[in-house]
Structure formats: C-alpha cells, structure tokens
Amino acid sequence: MKKCRLYLDLGNEERWLTEMAKQGLGLSRKTVFGYEFRQIPPQDTVIRIDYRNFNTPADFEDYRMLFKDSGWEHIAGTKSSGTQYFRRTHREGETQIFSDTASKAARYRRLSSLWLSLALAYLPLLISLIYSGTVDPFAFLNPRLLYYTPGLWDMAGESFLDAFLFETPFAIIRGLSWLLFPALICLCIAFAAKSEVQYRTIKHGREGGFE
Amino acid sequence: MKRDRNLPLTETVYYVLLALLKPAHGYLIMQKVEELSDGQVRMAAGTLYGALEALLRQNFIKPVQTDDSRRKVYVITDEGKRILRLDCQRMSHMIRITRKEGLQ
Numbered sequence: 001m002k003k004c005r006l007y008l009d010l011g012n013e014e015r016w017l018t019e020m021a022k023q024g025l026g027l028s029r030k031t032v033f034g035y036e037f038r039q040i041p042p043q044d045t046v047i048r049i050d051y052r053n054f055n056t057p058a059d060f061e062d063y064r065m066l067f068k069d070s071g072w073e074h075i076a077g078t079k080s081s082g083t084q085y086f087r088r089t090h091r092e093g094e095t096q097i098f099s100d101t102a103s104k105a106a107r108y109r110r111l112s113s114l115w116l117s118l119a120l121a122y123l124p125l126l127i128s129l130i131y132s133g134t135v136d137p138f139a140f141l142n143p144r145l146l147y148y149t150p151g152l153w154d155m156a157g158e159s160f161l162d163a164f165l166f167e168t169p170f171a172i173i174r175g176l177s178w179l180l181f182p183a184l185i186c187l188c189i190a191f192a193a194k195s196e197v198q199y200r201t202i203k204h205g206r207e208g209g210f211e
Numbered sequence: 212m213k214r215d216r217n218l219p220l221t222e223t224v225y226y227v228l229l230a231l232l233k234p235a236h237g238y239l240i241m242q243k244v245e246e247l248s249d250g251q252v253r254m255a256a257g258t259l260y261g262a263l264e265a266l267l268r269q270n271f272i273k274p275v276q277t278d279d280s281r282r283k284v285y286v287i288t289d290e291g292k293r294i295l296r297l298d299c300q301r302m303s304h305m306i307r308i309t310r311k312e313g314l315q
Contacts, residue, residue, distance in 0.1 A: 069238030097257035
C-alpha cells in the first residue's frame, strides 16, 4: 500500500509511522513521492528516524549493524537517501536512538546542511539561465518584459488589445517557469532555516528534547 | 599553563575512549561503557555512532582490520591515550583538592 505524504518535521513523521505500525502497516520503502507499506501483525513498537548519508557501502553496513545489535531494525533508507528509518525490535529496549541532547540536536544540523547544499546547487543553474538570456530577472520588477511581441507597447486601441490578450497566457507561463528556480531556492533556504532553528532549540534545551 | 582545547572530555567520550583501550566494535563499546560506568551511562545507537565519527575525525581512535566484514572495530590511538590521561589527571586534581578543602 502506498501513501503520499510530506513531512517537514521528523518528530511528526516518527509519530505517524509508529501509529501506522500499531495499525499493522509496516514501512517497507520511502521514495520522494511517499511511503510504501506492507501488512504486518499490529505491533506496539517505535519508529525512529536518523538523518545520515554514507561514503561507502561498508560504512552503511557498519551503521546498520550497530543499530541492529542494539535492538533497532533498519526498515527503509539507502546509502545516500539521508533519512534512515528504524523499528524497535525489543519490547523492553530503548525507545530513543539518541541518548543526549547534543546528538539529538545534531540530526537537525545535518538536515539543515542538506537543504542549504540543495539551495546552493540550484544557484549556479539559475545564474546560467540568467546569463544565457533564458530568464530575465528584471521581468519580476517589470512584467512588461514578459511580453515578446515586437512593438507591443507602442500599439494602441484594438490592435494592442488583440496582441496583448493573445500573448498574455504565454507571458504567464513564461513568468511562472522563470519563477521556478528562485522559488525552489527560497524553499530550500526556508527548510534549512527551520532545521537550524530546531537544532538550536534542542541544543539549548528550550524544548524538553525527549518525549 | 595553557590547557588542551579538547579538555574536559564529556562523560560519554571519556568512557568510550576508556572502553577502546582494547579493540571493540560499536555494540561492544555500548556494553562496555555501561559496565564501566556502573550502569550510569547508557548510550543509544545514534549517539554512539556520532561520537565514534567525531573521535575518528579528531584522531583519538582508529579502525582496525578484522575478520568481521560487517562491523567496524576501533581502538584508541596514542593521541587518544594522551588526552584520556590528561583528563584523568584533571579529575584526580579535582578530587584531591576537594578532599583537601575539607569535603569528605
């Protein structure tokens, strides 16, 4: 069974996945589009999420073995997926994968640097689009630049209205597509800032940190 | 005298370094830390993984070759021993001076 959801908060995501497991839906795969579940016997377990990428398959294997040995089954995530999902296997075991606030906070720091590096990755793309003339940044200040019809703004009366209305849908599409990268960059920076705030909140203990 | 900037070590880092005087893999380190600390320090998996990563970066521990291809085994380095000894001396001084000031 697939469910399409987007979580921006790891804590909320953990709670939702734990609830799903209690209802007999075990997470089997996480993709960019959502979550894949399989039927499992309903279980009183805990799902936790770590955020990490690995350089080598051996590093990834060692990481998963450490969690396995200490009572956490790795249920979803790959070497470079970032989010790593774990299910508690022993009823009497720990309910947390972090035992101090510094390491609990550090997870958000890693998440924040991911969003920031994504924003930085889009930036050269946007700059090259501007330099190649594909995107005109001044159009965001002066929407007239979105219209390409030669001499459009010198026309008058009905001929202006005809040409203007004819091109408007194209101008809107052009404007929206030009907005795509600036919007993506802003979004990534916003997520990076959110994670950074969570990191600082937990680190300085304004939030209890542990549930 | 200028103090080493890595001092004082946190309680968990101190116990992890102490546990690694003999080579051990991740889970073994967790068990040893709990045992050495009389059950006071219990490290969760994510926390230990992050701590090992930091200690590797600081050159206080190093990986050793073993037959187990799935679990990495680590041991303390000379630099790690040096910092552990310094922190031990720091704490011995605190204990000595506390007694001397009359607190039993």
